[in-house]
Amino acid sequence: MWRAKQLWRKVCIETSVELQLLMEKWRLLLAGIIFQYIHGLAARGVHYLHRPGPTLQDLGFMILPELGKERGYISESLFTFIFLSFVVWTFHPFVYHSKRFYTVLLWLRVLAFLVASQVLRIITFYSTQLPGPNYHCREGSMLARLPPPKSVTEVLLINFPRGVIYGCGDLIFSSHMIFTLVFVLTYNKYGSKRFIKFLAWVVAIVQSLLIVASRKHYTVDIVVAWYTVNLVVFFIDKKLPEMPDRSSGSQPLLPLNAKEKDGKFREDHHKLLNGKTVDAADRRQRVQVNGKHGEDANHIHSNSVVNGTVDD
Structure with missing residues (x-):
């Protein structure tokens, strides 16, 4: 009972501190969250420009067998695990004693990394539209081409989440790897468990391979994500x-x-x-x-x- 009271007091005080920080920084946080929608809108927009064609020759496709439509969920399941694990970890200072950061300030950094990487991604996939290698983006699929929108509302709603899951054309570079690498790099700096840091890099590599095996991206999309996100985080982190x-x-x-x-x-x-x-x-x-x-x-x-x- 005593420990429960102490824990509740700790959660309450930690919450009051984070709320004060939130009142100071809410505009920046909101801007980062709004840009996530803008990024989704841009990805939806390039789908209207997508034209299916023969799958490009790809080294990763030669090495890794295709998972197929039935097993395509594997890479998405791993990404969901990475995403939820990171979100939970960022809120652990509310409960655990090993507090090395403030949650609000950490998410400010994460959103800064995400936004900078996503701006570069939008520029690249609008510069050149490649034929999507995924099964729903190939010739003959009803999802490969989007009919012209009937209204502005149809575009703005981006058909979430179906429009995101079954998008085509937003290839270079991988959005999944942006989130994965930003999360891994952030934990590598502010996390405290050496084994989890090692495991996080292993999971990032496995995620890369699964994305290629599920044919959601070409290998070049993964390679570009690895060096671009690392460079973005390095330079942005120096400025913050x-x-x-x-x-x-x-x-x-x-x-x-x-x-x-x-x-x-x-x-x-x-x-x-x-x-x-x-x-x-x-x-x-x-x-x-x-x-x-x-x-x-x-x-x-x-x-x-x-x-x-x-x-x-």
Whole structure:
């Protein structure tokens, strides 16, 4: 019962901190989410331009046997597992003690990586439309060509999710690999389990092979995604301010309000902001995220994040 109360108190305080961050950054988060729709709209639009034709010669198709329509769900199932696992992990600071980041700030970075990669993807697949290798994009399939839209509403609704699953023409480069690699790279930097980091890269490789085997993309779509997303994350990450350090010596990210200045709640709030657990028995310091030490360095980073500035 005591542990349940402590956990509930921790969740409540962590939620209050994240809500304050959300009020500061909601516009950027909303912009990133809206762009996900724009990306889907662009992919739907290129389907109207798609013209089926002979499947291009592809090294991956020569090596990997086709899974076929009946087993095409395998790659989608693995992607769903990757997506849901990452989302759950980003919210684990609400429950577990090993807090190395703020969830709102982490998703800001993730959306920045996704948007930059998706902009490049839209440019490339509109530049040249390749004949889709998937079974529903081949000559003779009723889904290979989209009839001209009857209204603007038909285009804007993008027939979700069917229009996304059975899209054609948005090939170079793979959207599934954008999400997969962004998630893996993010966990590789902010995650704490070495085995899971290794496993994540293995899963990314398996996902690449399954996409080719299911003929959802050409091999070039996967190859381009691997080096493009890695480069995008590398350069964007250099431009963004470092995540605040939640170790015991850091300054609080946000000021306390009047309610939080009273007694035990204030003490708990300080502990959680600074990366400590509410349980007094747990005195271990949090592992630093950005490798910088000292109150001054972290205070600078914290202020830059809250104020929305970028340190070049």
